[in-house]
Amino acid sequence: MTSSLTLNPVTENKVDTCHEIMYPQGEFWSDEPPLETYQHLQQIIILLKSLQWLWQDKQDYFCAGNLTIYYSPNQKKSEYFRGPDFFVVLNTTNDETRKSWVVWEEGGKYPNVIVEILSDSTAKFDRDGKKAIYQDIFRTPDYFWFDPFTLEFQGFTLISGTYQPIKANEKGWLYSEQLELYLGLHEGKLRYFTPNGELVATPEESAMEERQQAQIERQQKELAKQQAQIERQQKELALQEIAQLKEKLKQLGINLDEII
Structure with a gap:
């Protein structure tokens, strides 16, 4: 969705001194514009938090949202x-x-997976320009885009150097070999699903589910307690009725205990 600052490289015989600023070593700050809508922010947060929650025991990955990727060792403001x-x-x-x-400070590593959130101002470039960069320069294996308003959702995987569309399953989900997860729509949001088809929850959803499960367990315990109390009362009532019957029979000269 967002488009980081992209200026044309300095053309021959033209030097834009304002943009010929070298970045100091180790001081490459992210330089991304604000997200266009709250829906875009929500979507990025969901992708970020649910993956971090699922992989909370993993330390061999990095994921981020709306963060600049620098890929030229001689990075200048005029370069892409x-x-x-x-x-x-x-x-x-x-x-x-x-x-x-x-990239050059990370052992030459580029992203394994990229998701762009489309907007009116960036959709065309996300579908064409960025796709070409991610295919030809980044060589990112899995690329997806999603529109939070129209729900347009597509995914591509790199095969022999060229992005090929990922075939959707019967639920319309697209599988990422890199994440070993499906991506698909759930309640109007782009979400992860396990290979078994389970929704990957956010921390908040997991906490809510735990609270609901705890409440169900408390209700089940209370129900079991009430059931046990009812059974005791029924047993006591039955004993009382037997005692009353014996008493009536005694009054008639019949000793039920002797008969039994």
Whole structure:
């Protein structure tokens, strides 16, 4: 959805001194514009938090939203860099103190998965320009885009150097070999699903589910307690009725205990 600052490289015989600023080593700050709508923010947060929750025991990955990726060792303001709405890098350190993702400082690693959240102002470039960059320069294996308003959702996987559409399953979900998860729609949001078809929950959803489960268990215990009390009362009532019957029979000269 977002488009990071993209300026044309300096043309021959033209030097824009305002933009010929080298970035100091180790000071590559993210330079992304604000997200366009609250729906875009919500979607990125869901992708980020649910994956982090699912992989809470993993430390060999990094995921981020709306963070700049620098990929030129001689980075200048006039050179290209990209800011995916959401991306995942595998087989790296899960260091959340990163100010940006600097490819040459990360062993040459590019994202394994990128998701762009479409908007009116960036949709065409996300479908064409960014797709070409992610295919030809980043070589990112899995690329997805999603429109939070129209619910347009497509995914591509890199095969022999070219993005090929990912075939949807019967539920319309697209499988990411990199994440080993499906991506698909759930209540108007792009969500992850396990290979078994289970929705990958956010921490808040998991907490709510735990509270609901605890409430159900409390209700079941209370019901079992009430059932046991009813059974005791029924047993006591039955004993009382037997005692009353014996008493009546005694009055008639019949000793039920002797008969039994």
